[in-house]
Amino acid sequence: MMTTVVLAAMLGGVWLAAKYRENGSRAVLLPDQVMTLLPEPKPLTAFAFTDHENRVFDLSRLKGKWSFLFFGYTHCPDVCPTTLATLARAHESMAKSKAGAEDVQFVFISVDPNRDTAGKLRQYVTYFDASFLGVAGDDAELGKLAGQLGAVYQVEVKPGAENYPVYHTAAVFLVDPRARYHAVFAPPLDAEGISKRFEVLRELEGPRAT
Amino acid sequence: MSWRYLVGLILALTAIAAATEEAGVSIRDAWVREAPPGATMMAGYMVLKNNTPRSQVLVAARSSGFGAVMIHRTVVKGGLTGMEHAPKIELLPNASLLFEPGGYHLMLLNPKRALHAGDRVDINLEFLGGLVIPVAYEVRK
Numbered sequence: 001m002m003t004t005v006v007l008a009a010m011l012g013g014v015w016l017a018a019k020y021r022e023n024g025s026r027a028v029l030l031p032d033q034v035m036t037l038l039p040e041p042k043p044l045t046a047f048a049f050t051d052h053e054n055r056v057f058d059l060s061r062l063k064g065k066w067s068f069l070f071f072g073y074t075h076c077p078d079v080c081p082t083t084l085a086t087l088a089r090a091h092e093s094m095a096k097s098k099a100g101a102e103d104v105q106f107v108f109i110s111v112d113p114n115r116d117t118a119g120k121l122r123q124y125v126t127y128f129d130a131s132f133l134g135v136a137g138d139d140a141e142l143g144k145l146a147g148q149l150g151a152v153y154q155v156e157v158k159p160g161a162e163n164y165p166v167y168h169t170a171a172v173f174l175v176d177p178r179a180r181y182h183a184v185f186a187p188p189l190d191a192e193g194i195s196k197r198f199e200v201l202r203e204l205e206g207p208r209a210t
Numbered sequence: 211m212s213w214r215y216l217v218g219l220i221l222a223l224t225a226i227a228a229a230t231e232e233a234g235v236s237i238r239d240a241w242v243r244e245a246p247p248g249a250t251m252m253a254g255y256m257v258l259k260n261n262t263p264r265s266q267v268l269v270a271a272r273s274s275g276f277g278a279v280m281i282h283r284t285v286v287k288g289g290l291t292g293m294e295h296a297p298k299i300e301l302l303p304n305a306s307l308l309f310e311p312g313g314y315h316l317m318l319l320n321p322k323r324a325l326h327a328g329d330r331v332d333i334n335l336e337f338l339g340g341l342v343i344p345v346a347y348e349v350r351k
Contacts, residue, residue: 075250077245078253085351127245165292167292169289
């Protein structure tokens with residue numbers, strides 16, 4: 001089973017590499033449907049959040065690193081913990097790879113800033129991986145970044161209710177070290193799939209993207 | 211042996227067979243994902259197997275270990291992922307149904323104590339017709 005997964009991931013990587021050599025252009029969606037590359041990386045524009053250490057998290061914090069962004073909320077019982085656990089495993093395997101994970105960050109962006117305080121975000125994201133960052137901002141700032149990524153969310157607030165569902169995109173967005181929206185991983189997500197493709201992408205893009 | 215006795219025996223055997231059939235839903239791989247400290251929501255997963263030739267309908271899940279337990283399903287609508295309450299779930303005859311991440315799950319609200327990997331959680335599954343199956347869920351990371 002494991003061998004099959006690794007093999008499939010490697011084949012995906014080989015295909016990606018071949019595609020690049022073939023015509024220098026980008027595939028929009030790889031045939032395995034795991035990663036979608038943007039035809040042209042899209043430079044992101046200003047936004048301002050606060051991270052779980054109460055520091056400003058703005059566009060400058062996306063520069064110099066590859067950033068995996070995921071929109072969610074801490075009251076989410078199924079998809080968010082599943083995704084964060086998957087990203088933690090992907091991070092672990094990137095850290096073991098040749099290129100390492102020094103220039104990679106994982107950012108959990110709250111779509112429920114009313115309930116997700118800095119303290120709650122810290123407790124939540126660092127449980128999955130000590131290096132993970134939780135950030136939150138007001139609706140306007142959230143809209144600025146989400147809009148640029150095509151990420152959608154909708155809070156179904158029921159007056160007086162303590163528990164209300166939040167609908168959000170379950171995709172993971174990849175921003176390159178020049179703060180450009182570069183690729184997106186669609187669910188269902190698997191750790192090996194993400195780390196192997198990222199490894200290949202980083203190798204191909206390294207000089208151009210940093 | 212009178213025919214009355216025979217009919218009685220047959221009826222009794224039929225009743226026993228029916229009762230055994232009623233208990234014919236088995237559950238395996240029951241687990242709850244360990245949550246970050248302070249989390250107010252957790253999720254439970256399992257594989258349900260209906261061993262009977264009739265549909266079985268799961269209508270509720272209850273546990274004294276949580277403020278509330280609800281049967282939910284993660285759904286994707288127009289690119290948005292969210293949760294939907296599933297008031298009842300039909301298990302088709304002799305079929306299996308998966309409660310798994312990204313799909314059906316038991317939403318466990320407000321755990322009464324902190325749960326850690328290796329702990330056990332007891333939840334009763336209730337089916338239409340009165341069948342109640344107690345299930346032990348293992349907390350896993």
